Amino acid sequence: MSETLTLVVRADATIDKAFSALTDRAALTQWLSEFADVELPNRYRFWGRFIPDGDEPRQTLSSATDRSIRFRWDLDNTATDVSIALEPLDALATSIQVTQSGFDPASEGPLGQLQTFWALALANLVDLLEEREVTPRADLTSNELSAEVMIAAPVDAVFESLVSSEKVSAWFGAPLEIEPREGGRFGYGRIVEFAPERRMSVDFAGMGTVTWELEGSGGRTRLTISQSGFDPDRPPYAAWMGVLSGIAELRRFHELPDWRPLWPFEEASPS
Incomplete structure (x- = not known):
């Protein structure tokens, strides 16, 4: 059954700073992927050992504005559509929403890893934007x-x-x-x-x-x-990325005096 996965986080950072972290190659390799190749409006690609089915870049850019990136991501012989959208909450805070559609999240393999993959990636993006140390990412090429x-x-x-x-x-x-x-x-x-x-x-x-x-x-x-x-x-990579995204929230729970849950809401709804 095809579903739409939606994840939303809040970052205490300006929208310009958030957009830079989404589109700067060096920043992407800190929170998302091992390798990245970005040249807007032509390319937006990422791959490597932290990415499901990441032995090569599998993304095709659809559109880009100063507040959103849309691309097709071919995973396990399935074409999925991804949108990353930014909205200012106030002058110093930004909402970041990832939507991915066209796949069954209960699938085996890379498609079944997407929810916890994005949960960990977005937790690390927020920590990077708030100038905190990121949580270790999952090496999807290793069984250790x-x-x-x-x-x-x-x-x-x-x-x-x-x-x-x-x-x-x-x-x-x-x-x-x-x-x-x-x-x-x-x-x-x-x-x-x-x-x-x-x-x-x-x-x-x-x-x-x-x-x-x-x-x-x-x-x-x-x-x-x-x-x-x-x-x-x-290896149970989906579960392991869930463990790591939980550790990211555990660190915030202890280290932020005004801690609030990282996820204002999280939704996966049938399309």
Whole structure:
């Protein structure tokens, strides 16, 4: 079934700064892709190991204005249409909307990776625009799924925000039931290892085990995340990009004194 995926974020940045991040090759390689080739109004292409089906550029520019980019993106023998549109919210804030249509998000392979791909990409775009460090991107050519981030918060606070149903539901953006003990529930997963303020592993049936390891120092926390125990010939890239986009929001949850959810709303509706 063909659907339209729509994701919207707010960035505390001017619309000119946001448009530059969308169209400057060097900026694109910081938040979106490994490689980029942009020459408006002729080309808008990106590819590399962070991009679904990214062994070569597969985008054809349709139109470009000073507030929007539209292109066709051929993925897994499917032609999809993408629009990235900017709207000023005020003099110093911009709404960024990505719409992609013409595909079934429940598909296997690259098409099924698009929702979490854009979630992580947009989270990193917002952090780049707000002059914050971006979250590691997913290498879609590797079956080793791991990443490391520093969070400007003490280890006890970070661990609490990983095991408290109330706090996880706040930054995750949806209710999540957690029983913080070995054998307890973690959403639809099961906690298989639980060492307070040091380590937690959760088994998600069919997608392997996600492990969080924490190390505190000087009021900051080094958080290492990994996913293992899956079929190495079919890495769960969509789920892994979802984990990383969640980590981007977790960092903001701890580090921004006026934190608000990154996603004002998120919608995927049938076309």
